[in-house]
Amino acid sequence: MILTPSLQLKDVENRFLKARLKVIEAFETFECLAKFEKKTWDYKHTGGGEMAVCRGHVFEKAAVNFSHIAGPCFPMHDGEGAFSAIGISLITHMQNPFVPTAHFNVRLLVTEQKSWIGGGFDLTPMAQIEPEDIVFFHQQAKSCLDQYDESFYPEFKKNADDYFYIPHRQKTRGIGGVFFDHLHLGDEDKNITFLEKLTEGFLNAYIPMITKYKDKPFSEADKQLQNKLRAHYVEFNLIYDRGTRFGFVSGGNPDAILCSMPPCATW
Numbered sequence: 509m510i511l512t513p514s515l516q517l518k519d520v521e522n523r524f525l526k527a528r529l530k531v532i533e534a535f536e537t538f539e540c541l542a543k544f545e546k547k548t549w550d551y552k553h554t555g556g557g558e559m560a561v562c563r564g565h566v567f568e569k570a571a572v573n574f575s576h577i578a579g580p581c582f583p584m585h586d587g588e589g590a591f592s593a594i595g596i597s598l599i600t601h602m603q604n605p606f607v608p609t610a611h612f613n614v615r616l617l618v619t620e621q622k623s624w625i626g627g628g629f630d631l632t633p634m635a636q637i638e639p640e641d642i643v644f645f646h647q648q649a650k651s652c653l654d655q656y657d658e659s660f661y662p663e664f665k666k667n668a669d670d671y672f673y674i675p676h677r678q679k680t681r682g683i684g685g686v687f688f689d690h691l692h693l694g695d696e697d698k699n700i701t702f703l704e705k706l707t708e709g710f711l712n713a714y715i716p717m718i719t720k721y722k723d724k725p726f727s728e729a730d731k732q733l734q735n736k737l738r739a740h741y742v743e744f745n746l747i748y749d750r751g752t753r754f755g756f757v758s759g760g761n762p763d764a765i766l767c768s769m770p771p772c773a774t775w
Contacts, residue, residue: 520594520616521576523700527614527707528574528596532560534711535572535600538718539564544572549761553579555592559764563771565603566722571767572598577758582619589620593758595627596707597751600714601770605635605734606721608682609741611768612710613751614703624692625699629710630668630685631717632741634734635726642683645713649686652709656693656702664688674744681744738773745769 532544542564550556557575574596582591595615602609614627631645646665653660664686672681693699745752745768755765 517576517592517594517618520696520700523704524576524594524596524614524616525574527704528560528572530707531572531596531598531612531711534715535562535567535570538566538722541565542567544570547763549764551575551577551579551761552759553577557761557764559761559767561767566607566718567600568603569601569771570599572596573764573767575760575764577760579758582617591620592618597768599768601738602634602718602722604722604724605726605730606724607718608633608637609738609770610710610714611685612707612714614706616699616703622692623696623699624690625703626689626691627703627706628664628668628685628687629706629713630672630682630687631714632682632737634737635730637683641717641720644716645683645685648709648713652705652712653686655705660688661686672744674740674748676747677740677743679740681741732774735770735772735774738770739775742769742773 536543539562542562544560544562546558546560548556548558555575555577557573557577560572562570576592576594578590578592580590582589593615595613597613598611600610609632610629611632612629614625616625617623629649649665650661653664665684668684668687669680671687672684673679674681693702752765752768756762
């Protein structure tokens with residue numbers, strides 16, 4: 509593998525795990541009794557992962573998963589040779605329809621020829637969302653990315669707008685966010701630091717929305733709309749999502765891959 513001697517994969521793994529723990533601890537502050545239940549799984553070649561799922565009063569279902577896998581042939585790309593992939597992925601499905609669904613992932617891919625990072629976060633309202641909440645979410649994303657390069661936010665936002673689109677519904681999946689792939693910032697330490705900062709940016713954008721809306725009264729009609737919009741979310745993840753495809757093609761754990769599915773949806 510091509511990581512620099514000063515930053516080996518074990519060091520990277522530990523930094524990913526610390527970032528993941530920050531998210532889990534932030535989410536658990538909203539639950540009086542429920543905690544994330546963890547379950548490990550093994551990859552068919554080398555490595556594996558850990559699912560962490562919470563079902564509680566605020567989070568109807570939240571999953572914050574970690575994986576570190578390696579194999580002799582990089583899935584979906586010919587000629588890359590052996591690979592290693594480390595990543596965090598999370599999804600939230602909320603009890604209160606007025607708290608939007610959030611998706612976040614960061615990852616490092618290493619092959620014999622090159623390495624790169626990818627990821628991002630986006631927001632999918634399952635009920636009416638106020639314009640100021642959309643502005644706030646995107647302002648937080650921009651503030652995070654502007655620390656590195658002021659060209660990142662407009663580029664990554666466009667990536668998200670293009671990617672999180674449901675062609676057969678002719679609609680976007682939510683209000684967008686930021687999304688990037690095949691990024692390299694010069695050395696591995698800068699790459700991983702960027703992903704750590706992105707994790708903080710996601711929490712800064714999303715935690716205030718949970719706080720603001722978790723106790724807002726809602727009706728049965730609000731819940732019905734939530735389940736209808738969740739169905740569209742399912743359609744995107746099963747038909748178009750690259751992470752879902754990569755997980756299945758690479759021989760990942762099906763339960764971990766399908767953690768993105770909501771506990772209930774209607775068609």
